[in-house]
Amino acid sequence: MERTFIIIKPDAVQRGLTGEIIKRFEQRGLKLAGMKFMQVSRELAQTHYAEHAGKPFYEGLVSYITSGPVVALALEGTNAVAAARNTIGKTKPAESDVGSIRGDFGLEVGRNLVHGSDSVESSTRELALWFSDAELTPWERSTDPWVFENR
Ligand code: DAT
Numbered sequence: 522m523e524r525t526f527i528i529i530k531p532d533a534v535q536r537g538l539t540g541e542i543i544k545r546f547e548q549r550g551l552k553l554a555g556m557k558f559m560q561v562s563r564e565l566a567q568t569h570y571a572e573h574a575g576k577p578f579y580e581g582l583v584s585y586i587t588s589g590p591v592v593a594l595a596l597e598g599t600n601a602v603a604a605a606r607n608t609i610g611k612t613k614p615a616e617s618d619v620g621s622i623r624g625d626f627g628l629e630v631g632r633n634l635v636h637g638s639d640s641v642e643s644s645t646r647e648l649a650l651w652f653s654d655a656e657l658t659p660w661e662r663s664t665d666p667w668v669f670e671n672r
């Protein structure tokens with residue numbers, strides 16, 4: 522089953538939106554595989570966002586993601602990467618559809634509330650960076666056959 526990596530960013534945590542955001546992924550049918558509340562180090566932020574190093578917004582991005590605690594999630598499900606990206610919305614909240622997390626709660630790209638992996642390759646890299654094997658918990662969810670046809 523496909524997995525994706527999500528960060529509930531410091532603005533969302535500070536604004537008390539952690540539960541609301543997790544709720545949206547849960548109601549979509551995505552299944553928790555890992556979750557932790559943590560302060561991101563500068564080193565982890567830089568490794569996570571390495572593809573953006575050198576861009577004009579890079580320093581702001583690193584200081585934003587390290588500015589307060591975050592919640593890191595591993596989510597599992599059919600097409601988990603694409604499904605989570607749709608639930609999150611576009612990179613710029615102003616271009617995000619109402620009904621998406623960024624479209625419902627955000628206005629600015631530098632305060633866009635949530636990170637979601639953009640491909641299966643990224644999710645594999647990011648999950649290995651943020652979670653140890655022991656922090657990912659396999660389990661049978663009793664509703665799985667009602668969410669996944671072939672379970
Ligand atoms: P996403 O978070 O939608 O995957 P991304 O990977 O292209 O977007 O960029 C990572 C983060 O960097 C994004 O959430 C916000 C910031 N960012 C991206 N493009 C930006 C821009 N043009 N100006 C300011 N910040 C930007």
Ligand code: MG
Nearest residue numbers: 636637638639
């Ligand atoms: Mg991205």
